[in-house]
Amino acid sequence: MAEYEMVIGLEVHCQLATKTKLFCGCATDGFGAVANTRVCPVCTGQPGVLPVLNKRAVELAFQAALALDCKLADVSIFARKNYFYPDLPKAYQISQYEQPFSQHGRLECRLKDGAAKVVRIHRIHLEEDAGKLLHAIGSEELDHSLVDFNRGGTPLIEIVSEPDIRVSDEAYAYLTALREVLIYSGASRCDLEKGEMRCDANISVRLKGAEKFGTRAEIKNLNSFKNVKDALEYEFRRQVEIVESGGKVVQETRLWNAEKMATFSMRSKEEAHDYRYFPDPDLVPLEAKPAWVAALKAGLPELPAARRARLTSEFRLSSYDAEVLTSKKEVADSFLETMKLLAPEDAKALANLMLNTADFSPIDAPRMAELVTLTRRVITVNKAKELYPELRASGKSPKTLVEEKGLAQVSDEGQLREWVKAALAANPQAAADLRGGKERAIGSIVGAVMKLSKGKANPGLVNKLIKEAVNAGA
Amino acid sequence: MANITREEVQKISKLAKLRLTEKEAELYQAQFSKILDSMAELRQLDTEDVPPTTSVLGLSNVLREDSPAPFGEAEDLLANAPEREGPYYKVRKVIE
Numbered sequence A: 001m002a003e004y005e006m007v008i009g010l011e012v013h014c015q016l017a018t019k020t021k022l023f024c025g026c027a028t029d030g031f032g033a034v035a036n037t038r039v040c041p042v043c044t045g046q047p048g049v050l051p052v053l054n055k056r057a058v059e060l061a062f063q064a065a066l067a068l069d070c071k072l073a074d075v076s077i078f079a080r081k082n083y084f085y086p087d088l089p090k091a092y093q094i095s096q097y098e099q100p101f102s103q104h105g106r107l108e109c110r111l112k113d114g115a116a117k118v119v120r121i122h123r124i125h126l127e128e129d130a131g132k133l134l135h136a137i138g139s140e141e142l143d144h145s146l147v148d149f150n151r152g153g154t155p156l157i158e159i160v161s162e163p164d165i166r167v168s169d170e171a172y173a174y175l176t177a178l179r180e181v182l183i184y185s186g187a188s189r190c191d192l193e194k195g196e197m198r199c200d201a202n203i204s205v206r207l208k209g210a211e212k213f214g215t216r217a218e219i220k221n222l223n224s225f226k227n228v229k230d231a232l233e234y235e236f237r238r239q240v241e242i243v244e245s246g247g248k249v250v251q252e253t254r255l256w257n258a259e260k261m262a263t264f265s266m267r268s269k270e271e272a273h274d275y276r277y278f279p280d281p282d283l284v285p286l287e288a289k290p291a292w293v294a295a296l297k298a299g300l301p302e303l304p305a306a307r308r309a310r311l312t313s314e315f316r317l318s319s320y321d322a323e324v325l326t327s328k329k330e331v332a333d334s335f336l337e338t339m340k341l342l343a344p345e346d347a348k349a350l351a352n353l354m355l356n357t358a359d360f361s362p363i364d365a366p367r368m369a370e371l372v373t374l375t376r377r378v379i380t381v382n383k384a385k386e387l388y389p390e391l392r393a394s395g396k397s398p399k400t401l402v403e404e405k406g407l408a409q410v411s412d413e414g415q416l417r418e419w420v421k422a423a424l425a426a427n428p429q430a431a432a433d434l435r436g437g438k439e440r441a442i443g444s445i446v447g448a449v450m451k452l453s454k455g456k457a458n459p460g461l462v463n464k465l466i467k468e469a470v471n472a473g474a
Numbered sequence B: 001m002a003n004i005t006r007e008e009v010q011k012i013s014k015l016a017k018l019r020l021t022e023k024e025a026e027l028y029q030a031q032f033s034k035i036l037d038s039m040a041e042l043r044q045l046d047t048e049d050v051p052p053t054t055s056v057l058g059l060s061n062v063l064r065e066d067s068p069a070p071f072g073e074a075e076d077l078l079a080n081a082p083e084r085e086g087p088y089y090k091v092r093k094v095i096e
Helices: A055-067 A168-185 A225-244 A290-298 A304-313 A319-326 A329-339 A344-356 A365-377 A381-394 A398-405 A413-426 A428-435 A439-452 A459-471 B006-015 B022-043 B074-079
Strands: A004-015 A079-082 A092-095 A102-110 A116-128 A132-137 A140-148 A155-161 A197-207 A217-222 A252-257 A262-265 B088-091
Touching: A004 A168, A004 A225, A055 A102, A055 A116, A055 A155, A055 A168, A055 A290, A092 A116, A102 A168, A116 A168, A168 A197, A168 A225, A168 A304, A168 A329, A197 A225, A217 A225, A225 A252, A225 A262, A304 A319, A304 A329, A319 A329, A319 A344, A329 A344, A329 A365, A344 A365, A344 A381, A365 A381, A365 A398, A381 A398, A413 A428, A413 A439, A413 A459, A428 A439, A428 A459, A439 A459, B006 B022
Parallel strands: A217 A252
Antiparallel strands: A004 A155, A004 A197, A079 A092, A102 A116, A116 A155, A132 A140, A140 B088, A197 A217, A252 A262
16 A cells, blocks of 8 residues: 555634634633523524624634734634534524635644644635534433534634645644644643644545645544544545546545544435535625734744744754643743743753653742752752642642652762671672672662662662772772 | 526426426426526627626625524424424424
């Protein structure tokens, strides 16, 4: 199959981080709430109501577009996408069609091997979400369906990429980078578990080097990044098999089934594809006025790429460390806040502490800075990591906690010499090796000292004192 | 005279979820054709420098603040449902 390649374009829906719906004042906190408690005459499509656009939704959408290097259209309009489905009470979805609010962006993604890949963004448009359908309660399949409109009318942006993606890993990297940018910009929380970021994939296959695209299938129901990767790999094999055996790929919508690890044709969607879009007469055009756009652009926080660059240049972190630190905004924020209280040479120690502490989540900058300062003389980095969960939970200062637990590092040379002496005596083989010039043997002596000191011996000093003792003929 | 076929009338009525009798279909076929004829008259005008009109109000950016305004009578909406089950609207089984 090596001579074939896949051509992938992704359509990603993200929920904007607003308090209310796109066209009415209903709250968007309906996830997990009692069904149909965040609804009103507008979002349930009662006769005679009028939609009014949410300003914040527009601002977040514009900021997302700016963060993705998109051009904002001077004027965009809303259109009705008409179809009948029980999750759509008006029998049309308010979306954007011919004049979306933004087009022509780009997103740089990083692949596992560190290489960069640019995926162009075709367009981004604003639209409202549909309601939610329930076909089963728990494991019990219903003989009817139930509808909850809490989600109906929630503001979404749909981000459509160009067909620039060629392998499933690139799709994964694109989604990861996209999620990072949207979270950093504040446009969306992108909580996958709550369905705040959803992806459909268009995929076709062609011989490597061919110019023309093959016939594509659209795959839906991809609710995790891993699903996207798995589904693309499955679909690639399926399409190549069809082409290889002389058949033709049919243009259709297919559903990913994560349990069966396969895609299945979704025939019911076939004939419904005539949406008869037309401009929504209830809504006036949306104008991206220059002063407004400039203010929104100025209000954008530092984005992941810029931040990574700053962490490597200003703080001399490795690109790997910078990458991991920036992958969670709150961790990177905490790093930068803490560094304001520390010297530049502490950057590496702070990064280590953050990256090597299991399930790290930030505490306030003053305490974090104090903890790093303590690792210079008073406690070892390992002790600091051990201490971290309690530090977080208790709200105590690192100094207080270290004192309470008697963890302070021992740097008293008299005490350390005693431990060194005992360690050498207890490990005659290692001691002999060390005297014979096998420098590596020092490790087990240091280990023995650490054991004797219950981890409190200052490791730098211990090393020095062991060498002194050996050279003095101990 | 524009020529709308019977098949097109059937397709449009299907998309609108309308079931037409033969007689109705015949009537709409003629009416649709007349409507298109009227539109065709407009097509004779030179609209080269006229931007497409999507709204005649001359307004833009009619916006509201993002502050929650709960409706408070959600139960009344549900009461209008032909069928309900607990807090849900109940509909015929739809499954993909």
